[in-house]
Every structure is written in C-alpha cells, then in structure tokens.
Amino acid sequence: MVGNSLGAEVVLQFAIAHPNCVEKLVLIDGPPFHSGAFPFYFAAGIPILNKALLYYFVLNPRSAGNIYRSAYFNSDLLTDEEIERSLRPLHVKGTADALIAMTLSKLTPLNFSRVRALRR
Numbered sequence: 001m002v003g004n005s006l007g008a009e010v011v012l013q014f015a016i017a018h019p020n021c022v023e024k025l026v027l028i029d030g031p032p033f034h035s036g037a038f039p040f041y042f043a044a045g046i047p048i049l050n051k052a053l054l055y056y057f058v059l060n061p062r063s064a065g066n067i068y069r070s071a072y073f074n075s076d077l078l079t080d081e082e083i084e085r086s087l088r089p090l091h092v093k094g095t096a097d098a099l100i101a102m103t104l105s106k107l108t109p110l111n112f113s114r115v116r117a118l119r120r
Helices: 006-017 039-043 049-059 061-071 080-091 095-105
Strands: 002-004 026-028
Touching (some): 002 006, 049 080
Parallel strands (some): 002 026
16 A cells, blocks of 8 residues: 555554555655654544644644745745645545544554565
8 A cells, every 4th residue: 555645644544454454555755653742642632622723733824834834945935825725625624523533543552563664
C-alpha cells in the first residue's frame, strides 16, 4: 500500500488495523510519528476543547499560515490566497470530526516491529 500526505496516515491506520492484508507499506510525506505526548493528542479526547484547538491551530488561516511559512525556505513565495486555498478541503462538513477520530485512534500503542524505513 502507498499513501501520500494524509493518505499516509490513512494507510498506516489500515495497516495497523489489518496487518494480514498488508505485505508492504510506503508512507510518503506523512505526519510525524508521535508518542502521544503532544497536547493536542491529549485534548482530542475532551469534547469541545478538541474542536476549539483544531479550529485555532489547524483551520485558522493565520495559525496555518505561520506553520506553512516556517516550512518554506522562501516564505515570500507563499501567498495568503494559497494558504486559504489549501485550507478549503479541511472545512468540508465532517472533516474536523474525522481528524479528531484519527487522532484518538493514535492513542492506541503502535507496533512498528514490522515497519522498515527505506532510504535512497
């Protein structure tokens, strides 16, 4: 299975849930693996607080813009319009609930014993 960006998270969750169905897994530009210590992972289980944090840190153009700009070598190339455009899919009804559910599913300990990182 191959997953890119959020798709990497989706195929990783599928592989964890159904390890017998996956022979190999390729994750491209996926989210960082975590131990569950980041505050949002704790807050994800608290109703109302989870959505407030999600909207403030992820769906808010100003906060997202700061995060995006920190990732660009030349942040002058990133316009406010591009940031707004990149956030549009996240505002589709149900997306916030899906992101919170995925975060909560990560609170289960992961077994990476079968995962091997391939480098060029």
